[in-house]
Amino acid sequence: xxxxxxxxxxxxxxxxxxxxxxxALRILKEVDFILAEDTRTSGNLLKHYGxxxxxxxxHQFNEHKTIENIVARLTDGASCALISDAxxxxxxxxxxxxxxxxxxxxxxxxxxxxxTAFVPALxxxxxxxxxxxxxxxxxxxxxxHSRLTILAEEEKTMIFYESPHRLVKALTQFAGYxxxxxxxxxxxxxxxxxxxxxxxxxxxxxxxxxxxxxxxxIVIVISGKS
Numbered sequence: 001x002x003x004x005x006x007x008x009x010x011x012x013x014x015x016x017x018x019x020x021x022x023x024a025l026r027i028l029k030e031v032d033f034i035l036a037e038d039t040r041t042s043g044n045l046l047k048h049y050g051x052x053x054x055x056x057x058x059h060q061f062n063e064h065k066t067i068e069n070i071v072a073r074l075t076d077g078a079s080c081a082l083i084s085d086a087x088x089x090x091x092x093x094x095x096x097x098x099x100x101x102x103x104x105x106x107x108x109x110x111x112x113x114x115x116t117a118f119v120p121a122l123x124x125x126x127x128x129x130x131x132x133x134x135x136x137x138x139x140x141x142x143x144x145h146s147r148l149t150i151l152a153e154e155e156k157t158m159i160f161y162e163s164p165h166r167l168v169k170a171l172t173q174f175a176g177y178x179x180x181x182x183x184x185x186x187x188x189x190x191x192x193x194x195x196x197x198x199x200x201x202x203x204x205x206x207x208x209x210x211x212x213x214x215x216x217x218i219v220i221v222i223s224g225k226s
Contacts, residue, residue, distance in 0.1 A: 003030055006074040006107040008081045011088040011114025015191035017048055019115050025049055032078040037094055041085045060094050067101050074107050088116040092136040092161055117190055118159045121219035124197045125185035132157040148177040155224040164214040168206060174222060175202040183223045189216035
């Protein structure tokens with residue numbers, strides 16, 4: 001029996017391998033093939049759950065070239081699952097372009113609920129979560145100043161992704177634009193053994209992270225302007 005959906009967007013654990021739904025595991029077993037950001041990383045997940053299915057590379061460096069062929073296969077009746085290294089595809093990860101192309105081609109797309117790093121980081125922060133803006137990764141150079149200037153007036157809670165080696169620099173920039181006393185929370189290694197959530201003013205966060213070597217995935221949550 002063929003699956004009713006052509007493209008399934010399947011969230012995968014951001015750390016703890018137990019954080020995957022029964023439905024997600026079933027879909028990964030039943031689709032004709034799986035599109036993976038990194039086949040090695042995803043291969044470890046599938047092996048852990050005893051899933052033997054074909055993995056096809058689909059990442060930011062090849063997605064422009066592969067989308068047409070994928071859409072053609074799905075149009076011919078195949079089904080596939082799209083996964084990223086961790087979390088929900090298309091959230092600061094490849095996926096948006098393929099989802100859009102499938103919708104434009106009249107194919108059925110279904111996104112399963114599941115892990116994404118910014119939700120637990122937001123809740124863990126203790127900062128107002130009723131209204132927020134998700135900024136993901138800010139541009140490193142062009143457009144960064146103008147974006148931070150706009151965000152300095154943002155009244156909603158703000159959420160950012162950042163790499164470990166740029167964390168202190170990013171916090172320093174935030175302090176410059178938002179003020180050193182603006183409250184924030186830095187979450188790293190969410191759901192993993194060494195999970196850490198550090199809360200305080202931007203000045204306090206800078207002081208804390210300047211003294212240590214930072215590793216892991218980083219989510220920064222900052223309160224909006226009062």
